[in-house]
Amino acid sequence: MEQNKKESLNFIEQLIERDVKEGNFKKIYTRFPPEPNGYLHIGHAKSICLNFGLAQKYGGHCNLRFDDTNPEKEETEFVDSIKEDIKWLGFDWGPSAYHTSDYFEQLYQLAICLIEKGNAYVDELSAVQLNELKGSPTEPGKESPFRDRPIEESLEIFKAMKSGAFQNGERVLRAKIDMSSPNMHMRDPILYRIKHMKHHRTGSKWCIYPTYDFAHGQSDSIEQITHSLCTLEFEVHRPLYEWLIQKLEIHPSKQTEFARLNLSYTIVSKRSLRALVEGHYVAGWDDPRMPTISGIRRRGFTAKSIRKFADTIGVARRDGITDVALLEHAVREDLNKTAHRIFGIMDPIKLIITNWPKDYQEIMIAENNPEDEKSGTREMPFTREIFIDRSDFMEDPPSPRKWFRLGPDREVRLKKGYIIKCTGYKKSEKGKVVEIYAEYDPNTKSGQDTSGKKVKGTLGWVSVPNAVLVEIRMYDRLFLTENLNKIEDDFKNHLNPDSLIINTKAVLEPSVRNAQVGDQFQFERIGYFRVDEDSHSERLIFNRTLTLRDGWTKKKN
RNA sequence: UGGCCUAUGGUGUAACUGGCAACACGUCUGAUUUUGGUUCAGAAGAGUCUAGGUUCGAGCCCUAGUAGGCCAACCA
Numbered sequence: 362m363e364q365n366k367k368e369s370l371n372f373i374e375q376l377i378e379r380d381v382k383e384g385n386f387k388k389i390y391t392r393f394p395p396e397p398n399g400y401l402h403i404g405h406a407k408s409i410c411l412n413f414g415l416a417q418k419y420g421g422h423c424n425l426r427f428d429d430t431n432p433e434k435e436e437t438e439f440v441d442s443i444k445e446d447i448k449w450l451g452f453d454w455g456p457s458a459y460h461t462s463d464y465f466e467q468l469y470q471l472a473i474c475l476i477e478k479g480n481a482y483v484d485e486l487s488a489v490q491l492n493e494l495k496g497s498p499t500e501p502g503k504e505s506p507f508r509d510r511p512i513e514e515s516l517e518i519f520k521a522m523k524s525g526a527f528q529n530g531e532r533v534l535r536a537k538i539d540m541s542s543p544n545m546h547m548r549d550p551i552l553y554r555i556k557h558m559k560h561h562r563t564g565s566k567w568c569i570y571p572t573y574d575f576a577h578g579q580s581d582s583i584e585q586i587t588h589s590l591c592t593l594e595f596e597v598h599r600p601l602y603e604w605l606i607q608k609l610e611i612h613p614s615k616q617t618e619f620a621r622l623n624l625s626y627t628i629v630s631k632r633s634l635r636a637l638v639e640g641h642y643v644a645g646w647d648d649p650r651m652p653t654i655s656g657i658r659r660r661g662f663t664a665k666s667i668r669k670f671a672d673t674i675g676v677a678r679r680d681g682i683t684d685v686a687l688l689e690h691a692v693r694e695d696l697n698k699t700a701h702r703i704f705g706i707m708d709p710i711k712l713i714i715t716n717w718p719k720d721y722q723e724i725m726i727a728e729n730n731p732e733d734e735k736s737g738t739r740e741m742p743f744t745r746e747i748f749i750d751r752s753d754f755m756e757d758p759p760s761p762r763k764w765f766r767l768g769p770d771r772e773v774r775l776k777k778g779y780i781i782k783c784t785g786y787k788k789s790e791k792g793k794v795v796e797i798y799a800e801y802d803p804n805t806k807s808g809q810d811t812s813g814k815k816v817k818g819t820l821g822w823v824s825v826p827n828a829v830l831v832e833i834r835m836y837d838r839l840f841l842t843e844n845l846n847k848i849e850d851d852f853k854n855h856l857n858p859d860s861l862i863i864n865t866k867a868v869l870e871p872s873v874r875n876a877q878v879g880d881q882f883q884f885e886r887i888g889y890f891r892v893d894e895d896s897h898s899e900r901l902i903f904n905r906t907l908t909l910r911d912g913w914t915k916k917k918n
Numbered sequence: 919u920g921g922c923c924u925a926u927g928g929u930g931u932a933a934c935u936g937g938c939a940a941c942a943c944g945u946c947u948g949a950u951u952u953u954g955g956u957u958c959a960g961a962a963g964a965g966u967c968u969a970g971g972u973u974c975g976a977g978c979c980c981u982a983g984u985a986g987g988c989c990a991a992c993c994a
Contacts, residue, residue, distance in 0.1 A: 543921040554992035913954040
């Protein structure tokens with residue numbers, strides 16, 4: 362090997378390497394802290410790959426922590442799906458997953474500690490009053506009349522809050538910082554609120570719950586997290602994050618922000634995704650059009666390709682919008698190497714080889730994947746009647762230099778079969794081509810061609826008596842608008858009406874008969890497809906993952 | 919009358935911390951090909967938001983401006 366070029370590091374890696382060099386800690390700890398109130402999406406995948414990837418790279422560990430401080434929105438269903446998705450992506454959080462709710466007692470003690478130090482107080486103002494005193498980004502806030510109440514009094518009331526002496530909203534615990542700070546989050550932020558509500562894990566043990574600011578950072582400290590990575594919108598919380606660490610004198614985790622993922626033609630916000638599910642614009646969280654991890658998995662995107670994608674886009678502090686083409690490229694790259702090839706006809710039209718004996722069947726051999734020698738071969742019966750795709754025939758085609766496929770008197774190769782010449786076709790009364798006639802040349806059998814003929818076009822085909830009728834769900838992008846962050850109207854106005862087209866007349870070659878749910882194929886010249894879990898004994902159902910790259914249709918336009 | 923962050927080809931990131939702007943995707947040629955796929959060869963495309971400044975030298979530093987993002991939930 363030559364002198365290896367210095368590997369380029371992203372800004373977080375640079376930070377970590379500096380920390381390592383300075384010996385700031387023995388081991389790197391990161392964490393992935395989802396709130397279990399929805400399904401994970403491609404944006405989370407970026408964060409997962411980042412946090413787990415960094416831990417792997419630097420010999421540290423990444424914790425999975427469910428940030429479950431708000432019993433109103435959180436459910437066990439989501440905990441399970443989140444675990445499944447992370448595992449599928451190929452990451453391991455070790456023997457146990459953590460929950461912020463496991464720390465409720467410790468957090469409560471920390472709050473008491475803060476009050477005792479005079480850094481927090483119980484307020485009795487209503488939400489409305491609190492808001493009024495808060496000021497605005499351009500106006501300073503005003504101090505609450507309860508701000509300077511004796512420590513003992515706050516302590517007493519806080520304990521009473523815990524024991525259920527008050528109704529929702531009657532008291533809050535606030536940090537005592539600075540009501541005139543230009544940073545709104547430093548204007549005596551709320552640390553604890555009363556919610557008489559059952560929590561999905563702690564049941565009704567608690568009726569006070571810490572807010573994000575008093576739960577997240579403290580949990581980081583409890584877990585000895587060294588690098589707490591979050592998205593840019595938490596940047597303004599950092600001064601508070603650090604203030605609490607300092608006042609509480611706890612493990613100094615460091616918060617670092619990075620830009621969240623935005624993807625063209627895609628919506629990446631839990632709230633919006635929920636709206637799509639609840640409004641039945643899609644079939645569910647795992648609808649193959651959804652950018653959820655469960656959705657793209659069902660669509661046929663692979664874990665490997667998503668990790669590759671995350672690696673490609675990197676991480677930075679500027680926010681922009683990533684072209685989905687980058688994601689799609691990663692998927693095609695992986696599938697090209699792994700997916701077995703088969704022949705499939707989306708829009709079948711019958712072609713009769715008039716000089717082929719009736720009832721005679723010849724077995725053709727085809728390799729499963731030319732990119733992978735170890736993938737083996739399969740058999741394909743060739744018969745007098747075959748299906749070809751309607752789009753591969755034109756009654757009056759342009760010059761052979763522009764159109765490689767079949768037309769009257771034109772010759773093409775049937776891949777893994779013979780070269781045929783079109784001798785005619787039949788039309789229905791309505792003028793639709795219903796049957797094509799052709800003659801084959803016996804000297805042109807694939808692999809043992811002695812004719813010397815060269816043809817430009819190669820077509821896929823499926824033997825009529827052996828064809829397998831399947832259902833194909835042809836998915837396309839969910840939205841028509843490139844940048845959905847910039848729209849002003851309802852994002853649902855931008856839905857692609859053709860994001861799902863169901864094809865029930867497609868036929869595949871017989872080798873596909875024993876395909877299992879989850880199997881992925883390349884239908885030659887068409888695209889990548891995955892056997893969907895809706896498949897049943899009567900009918901295989903395929904999801905179109907992506908089409909093949911296509912330089913030809915582009916050229917036409 | 920606020921504060922913080924960001925600004926590099928169409929898109930996403932680099933540039934060994936001051937030394938003639940690189941990689942991937944995308945686009946366009948051409949070759950190969952029994953997938954109009956893959957692969958291969960090549961091309962176009964930014965002089966780094968603007969204006970000053972420091973310096974022998976600035977995409978990297980400083981100042982001002984501009985543009986975009988974030989911040990006023992008892993959400994995370």
